[in-house]
Amino acid sequence: MKCTDFERELCNRWETRRPNLTAAAQEHLSACPACRGLYQRELALDRLVAVWREQLPEPPPAAPLVEALCREFGVRRPTTPPTRRAAMLWATVSAMAVLLCVGLVLSWTKGSMPPTGRLVAERSTESAASGEDWPLTDSVATLWDGVQSQSQQVAVNTVRRLEDWPQLTRQERWESGSASVPSPSGDANDRPWGGWGEPLGRQVGQAFRFLSDALPDAALSPAG
Amino acid sequence: MHPDAEDDSELARRCLAGDEAALRAFVGRFQGLIFALCVRMLSQRQDAEDATQETLLRAVRHLRHWDASRPLKPWLLAIAANRCRTRLAQRTRRPLDLGERGDLAAVRSDGPELAEEMQRAVSGLREELRLCFVLFYQQELSVQEIATTLECPEGTVKTWLYRARKQIARELIERGVVDESGHEVHRF
Numbered sequence: 108m109k110c111t112d113f114e115r116e117l118c119n120r121w122e123t124r125r126p127n128l129t130a131a132a133q134e135h136l137s138a139c140p141a142c143r144g145l146y147q148r149e150l151a152l153d154r155l156v157a158v159w160r161e162q163l164p165e166p167p168p169a170a171p172l173v174e175a176l177c178r179e180f181g182v183r184r185p186t187t188p189p190t191r192r193a194a195m196l197w198a199t200v201s202a203m204a205v206l207l208c209v210g211l212v213l214s215w216t217k218g219s220m221p222p223t224g225r226l227v228a229e230r231s232t233e234s235a236a237s238g239e240d241w242p243l244t245d246s247v248a249t250l251w252d253g254v255q256s257q258s259q260q261v262a263v264n265t266v267r268r269l270e271d272w273p274q275l276t277r278q279e280r281w282e283s284g285s286a287s288v289p290s291p292s293g294d295a296n297d298r299p300w301g302g303w304g305e306p307l308g309r310q311v312g313q314a315f316r317f318l319s320d321a322l323p324d325a326a327l328s329p330a331g
Numbered sequence: 332m333h334p335d336a337e338d339d340s341e342l343a344r345r346c347l348a349g350d351e352a353a354l355r356a357f358v359g360r361f362q363g364l365i366f367a368l369c370v371r372m373l374s375q376r377q378d379a380e381d382a383t384q385e386t387l388l389r390a391v392r393h394l395r396h397w398d399a400s401r402p403l404k405p406w407l408l409a410i411a412a413n414r415c416r417t418r419l420a421q422r423t424r425r426p427l428d429l430g431e432r433g434d435l436a437a438v439r440s441d442g443p444e445l446a447e448e449m450q451r452a453v454s455g456l457r458e459e460l461r462l463c464f465v466l467f468y469q470q471e472l473s474v475q476e477i478a479t480t481l482e483c484p485e486g487t488v489k490t491w492l493y494r495a496r497k498q499i500a501r502e503l504i505e506r507g508v509v510d511e512s513g514h515e516v517h518r519f
């Protein structure tokens with residue numbers, strides 16, 4: 108290899124980013140001090156280029172550039188930071204949702220609670236006087252309340268009203284010949300009312316059994 | 332199609348549709364690349380930032396003219412190179428004032444002194460040689476890619492690179508950064 112060939116080989120090396128010389132170039136290098144000096148300068152330049160490439164100033168922040176591009180192309184952007192607005196919106200919606208849920212639960216609980224005490228007596232009396240039907244849950248609740256309050260009149264009114272229901276005649280639902288001691292909590296002989304399901308049918312059965320045993324026959328007669 | 336070109340074309344399509352997220356991604360992907368070329372070519376931070384912004388604005392404005400079958404990077408670098416040429420031409424008509432020279436020193440103070448010496452040598456190159464050198468060593472483009480970007484033959488790119496290396500090596504020896512045998516002189 109001649110010195111001119113070696114110099115061409117040096118050019119090929121950096122043009123193709125090849126780290127090493129060919130075998131022929133290395134052989135020439137060991138025999139030619141001038142080319143050795145040239146090669147050393149090339150290596151020194153490569154080292155300096157590597158240092159220079161690494162020492163690049165930091166680019167400017169991207170935000171102003173994005174802003175300029177958005178302005179240029181008419182892209183609509185929010186005037187306040189989106190994260191803050193979104194957080195406020197979420198907090199408001201969450202608070203409203205919680206309040207709504209609490210209100211619904213409270214109203215549902217209050218509406219499904221059985222009336223008790225004086226209110227039950229009044230409603231039962233009013234209902235008997237007006238002849239209007241109460242919802243089933245109210246009737247059962249009234250029944251139990253009457254039993255617990257030991258008010259005979261309330262119990263009588265309630266039983267009469269239930270007796271008025273054509274599908275709930277006493278003969279159909281009642282098991283005759285029961286001589287067990289009446290108990291508000293019921294026992295194994297209590298029979299559920301067919302078609303009412305559990306536990307409602309069983310509770311109604313217990314209530315009627317208790318009333319039937321506890322009240323005098325005269326109180327349950329239509330004229331009473 | 333180039334593997335990056337597919338991704339780039341989707342990004343370009345969204346940018347043209349006015350998608351803010353796409354514009355943000357576009358800036359994130361190419362700003363550093365363009366700024367690197369501009370700051371090496373102009374050796375002045377404020378000028379480089381302005382040229383970077385101009386390049387990105389022009390690029391997005393003319394994205395519909397970009398050939399989507401080719402990678403976006405050389406196309407953007409060509410725009411950036413043109414912006415740098417324009418600014419360098421303006422400088423020859425209007426010499427840098429003292430404030431701008433001070434800013435130029437501030438750019439060089441970012442790195443160690445060897446890198447400063449290198450940047451000084453690069454800044455002394457003729458415009459074509461400097462552009463070629465920066466594209467090859469800073470952007471790590473191949474000779475073929477540089478030829479495509481600058482729209483000139485590969486042989487010309489090789490010649491410019493050879494001359495740039497020779498001139499830089501000579502200047503570094505003259506300034507005593509490297510001695511004749513190729514050893515760095517640790518005078519710092």
